[in-house]
Amino acid sequence: EVQLVESGGGLVQPGRSLKLSCLASGFTFSNYGMNWIRQAPGKGLEWVASISSSSSYIYYADTVKGRFTISRDNAKNTLYLQMTSLRSEDTALYYCARHRAVRGFDYWGQGVMVTVSS
Amino acid sequence: EIVLTQSPTTMAASPGEKVTLNCLASSSVSYMNWYQQKSGASPKLWIYGTSNLASGVPNRFSGSGSGTSYSLTISSMEAEDVATYYCLQLSSYPLTFGSGTKLEIK
Numbered sequence: 001e002v003q004l005v006e007s008g009g010g011l012v013q014p015g016r017s018l019k020l021s022c023l024a025s026g027f028t029f030s031n032y033g034m035n036w037i038r039q040a041p042g043k044g045l046e047w048v049a050s051i052s053s054s055s056s057y058i059y060y061a062d063t064v065k066g067r068f069t070i071s072r073d074n075a076k077n078t079l080y081l082q083m084t085s086l087r088s089e090d091t092a093l094y095y096c097a098r099h100r101a102v103r104g105f106d107y108w109g110q111g112v113m114v115t116v117s118s
Numbered sequence: 119e120i121v122l123t124q125s126p127t128t129m130a131a132s133p134g135e136k137v138t139l140n141c142l143a144s145s146s147v148s149y150m151n152w153y154q155q156k157s158g159a160s161p162k163l164w165i166y167g168t169s170n171l172a173s174g175v176p177n178r179f180s181g182s183g184s185g186t187s188y189s190l191t192i193s194s195m196e197a198e199d200v201a202t203y204y205c206l207q208l209s210s211y212p213l214t215f216g217s218g219t220k221l222e223i224k
Contacts, residue, residue: 035213045153045161045204047213059211062119095160102167104151104208108160 002026004096004109011115012086022079022096022109030054030074033099036081038092039111046092049081050099064090086116120145122205124216132224137192139219141183141205150188151206152181155218161204165190197223 008020022034036048049070050059058070069082079096094112097105121144131137141150152165163172165181168188178193192199200223205216 044218045155045206045215047206047215050211050213059213061212102149102170102208103163103172104166104206105153105161106163106166106172108162110160 002098002107004098004107006094006096006109006112009094009112009114011117013118014087014116016086017082017084018086018114019083020081020094020096020112020114022081024077024079024096024098027098029072029077033057034070034072034079035097035099035105036070036079037095037097037105037108038090038114039095040089040092043092048094051079083114086114088116090114091116119212120147120207120210120214122207122214122216124203124205124219126219127217128220128222130222130224131192131195133195133197135195137195137199137221139190139203139221141188141190141216143186143188143207146185147207147209149209150181150183151208152190153204153206153215154201155204156201164203195223199223 003025005023012018033052035050051070067085071080096109098107100106123142125140149168153161154164155161169181180191202218202220204218
């Protein structure tokens, strides 16, 4: 069974940093691209970042470019999102999702909440 | 950036009613994916590659479209279909979602 479990969220002050993790199980992690997607309270879905299976290709939304860094450790089956210079508008539920070709984001985690507030 | 515009924003349908949700892209895309999100839950892949149902999706659902215009259709609305539906384009980065259509039951 495919499982994605996010962790590392919490309350953080504006301008500070936070690192999210997503532990994958039930599939060969190193064979799949992975993504972070977020959802602000009461709002829609926003794609944040993508990373290919071997980390060769990385893409970011303009809203986080230069502040967030996506990475992965295939030996640990873990996806990361390092978030710096956090802003109030980064407050959201952050999901990690597996990327499978045309199927796109075929499995999602339960999400982890990040609240940026003083 | 390809902007996806979903319509309607909200709609209510009666049990048994046919429902059509629309997604209009600002530029042509190769295909469209759809996600279902129920309140308090993570989104689920619902339709991929424009017209392919994800595993476990009832066959009253269908998807169609090409170029810049795509749609998700429910042939006969059921109570369990109450959710927000999002379209997603994967043709070019940045990847973009539509703003969603909230589907309710009358």
